[in-house]
Amino acid sequence: MKERKTEYRWFWVWDFEKEEEWLNEMAASGWVLADVGFCRYTFERCEPGEYTVRLENHAYDETYVDFMRDTGAEPVGRYFQWIYFRKPVEMGRFDLFSDIDSRISHLDRIGKSLAMIGGANLLIGIVNSFGPSHLGWVNLLCATLLMYGLGRIHGEKGKPGERTQTSRIIEVFETGLQDNTAVFFCVCNTFIPPVFIELKGKCDILR
Amino acid sequence: MDENIALTETTYYILLSLYNPAHGYGIMRQVEELSGGRVHLAAGTLYGALNTLCEKEWIIQLPYEEGSRKKEYQLTDYGLEILMKEIERLKELVRNGELVLGGIRE
Numbered sequence: 001m002k003e004r005k006t007e008y009r010w011f012w013v014w015d016f017e018k019e020e021e022w023l024n025e026m027a028a029s030g031w032v033l034a035d036v037g038f039c040r041y042t043f044e045r046c047e048p049g050e051y052t053v054r055l056e057n058h059a060y061d062e063t064y065v066d067f068m069r070d071t072g073a074e075p076v077g078r079y080f081q082w083i084y085f086r087k088p089v090e091m092g093r094f095d096l097f098s099d100i101d102s103r104i105s106h107l108d109r110i111g112k113s114l115a116m117i118g119g120a121n122l123l124i125g126i127v128n129s130f131g132p133s134h135l136g137w138v139n140l141l142c143a144t145l146l147m148y149g150l151g152r153i154h155g156e157k158g159k160p161g162e163r164t165q166t167s168r169i170i171e172v173f174e175t176g177l178q179d180n181t182a183v184f185f186c187v188c189n190t191f192i193p194p195v196f197i198e199l200k201g202k203c204d205i206l207r
Numbered sequence: 208m209d210e211n212i213a214l215t216e217t218t219y220y221i222l223l224s225l226y227n228p229a230h231g232y233g234i235m236r237q238v239e240e241l242s243g244g245r246v247h248l249a250a251g252t253l254y255g256a257l258n259t260l261c262e263k264e265w266i267i268q269l270p271y272e273e274g275s276r277k278k279e280y281q282l283t284d285y286g287l288e289i290l291m292k293e294i295e296r297l298k299e300l301v302r303n304g305e306l307v308l309g310g311i312r313e
Contacts, residue, residue, distance in 0.1 A: 056251060058251075063278070064254060066276055066277075067231050067250070067254055067278070068250055070230065070231055070232045070277060071231065071232045071235060071250045072232075073250065093247060095247070095249040095250075095251075096249050096250060096251035096252070097249050097251050097252050098217070098247055098248055098249035098252045099215065099216075099217050099252055101215070101217075102249075102251060102252035102255050102256070105255065106251070
């Protein structure tokens with residue numbers, strides 16, 4: 001059995017590129033990812049630079065994983081909506097996306113799940129603020145954070161160097177849509193809690 | 208509608224390499240070979256593109272071969288038509304380019 005070690009690290013979902021970078025730095029120094037969990041990364045010994053590591057937000061689906069295996073990539077773990085792959089460098093270049101459209105649709109997938117969880121938190125936060133629980137603010141805080149993340153993911157699309165006509169059109173189209181949504185939720189979350197705490201004593205509905 | 212829009216390089220090469228049935232990795236290798244190593248198709252991009260092209264019915268997924276877990280795809284007649292139209296369009300571009308700038312090179 002190969003020598004193993006575990007490291008604990010926290011990455012925000014919108015920093016997935018930094019996470020990937022770190023995993024590749026580890027691989028370059030002779031430790032390749034072997035398993036993942038909540039903030040937990042298990043590495044095993046490899047030749048320095050033997051592997052390329054990639055991670056992707058993708059609903060787990062056997063067909064996709066089989067497809068990736070067929071191209072020489074080995075799935076080493078998954079956590080939540082993320083799948084982690086590694087591929088020996090000698091088997092060729094390993095990228096997940098090679099055009100701007102698929103890169104954007106990947107960011108959209110991440111954005112969508114952020115918006116969904118963020119929206120759910122907002123709703124739960126509001127409901128909890130009405131009820132006897134004092135934890136509504138936790139959800140509202142989460143919602144704010146997730147909406148911030150959404151803004152960050154959206155920002156990724158406009159990164160210099162990746163600006164093509166398509167991305168610019170999408171950007172113009174979406175700036176009005178997404179950024180405002182994020183700002184709106186953040187502003188709402190800042191003001192909603194005190195209002196609802198006041199209301200809380202008066203109405204005991206929704207619980 | 209969108210049939211008149213120029214194909215992306217990714218789409219064009221995928222369609223071209225599916226003139227004969229091929230599976231995912233086969234497509235990647237063919238595209239690289241056809242383009243002399245210039246176009247590198249990433250696996251995630253290819254997977255997404257194959258699904259989209261199946262939805263558009265430009266390609267179909269062939270029934271699984273016995274004992275194989277590999278999905279194979281092939282160009283449909285409709286897909287071939289799209290490809291031919293694109294080739295005509297590309298020819299026009301080249302023709303016009305050479306018409307205007309042809310003298311410069313000589």
